[in-house]
Amino acid sequence: MQPNTDRTAPDPEPTAGDAAEAEAQAQAQTPAARVPQQSGGDTPASAPAPAPASARPRVTLRSDLRAGVLDGAVALVITAAIFVLLYARIRSRASSTATVMPFMADDPGGFWMYFLSQAFGWSALLWAWVTVVLGLLLSGPRPAWLPMSVPRLERLHRTTSLNTISLIAAHALLFAAELINHDTDAWYAAAWTAFVESFVPGGYASGTGRIAIPIGQAALYLAIPLGLLFYIRHRIGPTTWRVLHRFVIAVYILSVWHTLLYGTNVWYDGWFRTSIWLLQLPIAALFLLRLLRPARRSQRLTAPSAHPGSQAGWTLRLTGRILAGATLAILLAVLATGRDGGRAEPPADTSSTHNHD
Known part of the structure; x- marks a missing residue:
């Protein structure tokens, strides 16, 4: 369950997913071919070279x-x-x-x-x-x-x-x-x-x-x-x-x-079930923020004209952002109304089996 990240220069800070990918690529290269990169994507000539991937x-x-x-x-x-x-x-x-x-x-x-x-x-x-x-x-x-x-x-x-x-x-x-x-x-x-x-x-x-x-x-x-x-x-x-x-x-x-x-x-309805729904708010908010401000430049939602030949991808990214926003709105509505799918009263009799009816 590792993060899916792949920044493209000149993004301000590389994520650990980039480091993992860079490491895999470096292992396939000879030491002489490995070029270390700084967080901005450009390595100043006066900067000391970091330790090689190996x-x-x-x-x-x-x-x-x-x-x-x-x-x-x-x-x-x-x-x-x-x-x-x-x-x-x-x-x-x-x-x-x-x-x-x-x-x-x-x-x-x-x-x-x-x-x-x-x-x-x-x-x-x-x-x-x-x-x-x-x-x-x-x-x-x-x-x-x-x-x-x-x-x-x-x-x-x-x-x-x-x-x-x-x-x-x-x-x-x-x-x-x-x-x-x-x-x-x-x-x-x-x-x-x-x-x-x-x-x-x-x-x-x-x-x-x-x-x-x-x-x-x-x-x-x-x-x-x-x-x-x-x-x-x-x-x-x-x-x-x-x-x-x-x-x-x-x-x-x-x-x-x-x-x-x-x-x-x-x-059943109660604080225990409500807490489960409450825990989903940070997930939905972070997911929406991740879509609105993705780490990878290729996932940013710019104007469709900036992505010639990739209208389907642009539409998919826009749909994802709309769905994430709708999910957050639904969670807020569930918590505001209290309609979280919980049972209002116990069943008549389930005392004899594991059936969980």
Whole structure:
């Protein structure tokens, strides 16, 4: 989930995505052919030449996994805190989960894996949110008040991306483990059923899960390749990587959609569901700002006459800006009116199954 950036001189400041692309290009050149560039795109004759690309450590999956240990530890601590909160709320019957599935409130200890799966799902959504925000800050105008440098933001963006994938996977695996734990069939039959229901689109054939679980599966199956393509960008080419990387936002949208549909904590109207909608405002605003003031010159929306032969591309960029603005307006309307799709009252009876009807 790395940012999609590629500035063209004389843009004032290169982003870390440019550094990654420049590094890949430099590795294909001989040392004598490498020409270092400054942030403005022109290298003054009196300026000292920076270290060659070969002297800088290359970003690899292994190095980012090592760098992401601290970030992952923080994610686990937050997941544990969320688990304690969810468990306490279900025991006190303050959680709407107790309304949807009261049998869990009667025996919370017997369903601890379900609550842990929920905790990993919430921390995954939080880490996905942070990852998207960092990506938008890197690919658009960076606020002057931001204390971190571009390389540090880029590395944090990569590590939160990797940890998001891990958190989503843990969420799905624990959901499957919970299904196995309460299946009365033989272990191998229970394991197969849990695998189909948790990881095969359409395998979960009851209740809201018929729609919500395939959406969550799509988020997981898109997050893995899109998050890891950065590490083979020198093989697939920077242009291909940038095109594919644009679909990262879809992973986040699918994750939010899955949460609003299937998260029993946010089924009903209330502050918990409202907070999910509130979190989308910064994303929508940053995305609109990124489109209005893109880092790459080629993505700027100038007059159509300035782009001869590319009327379709100009129209697409204009449409994207209109849709982003409309999304922000819709979010504001949802929060102002309180019509956020939440259920007004609990269902009549869902006390006997996991169906989440």
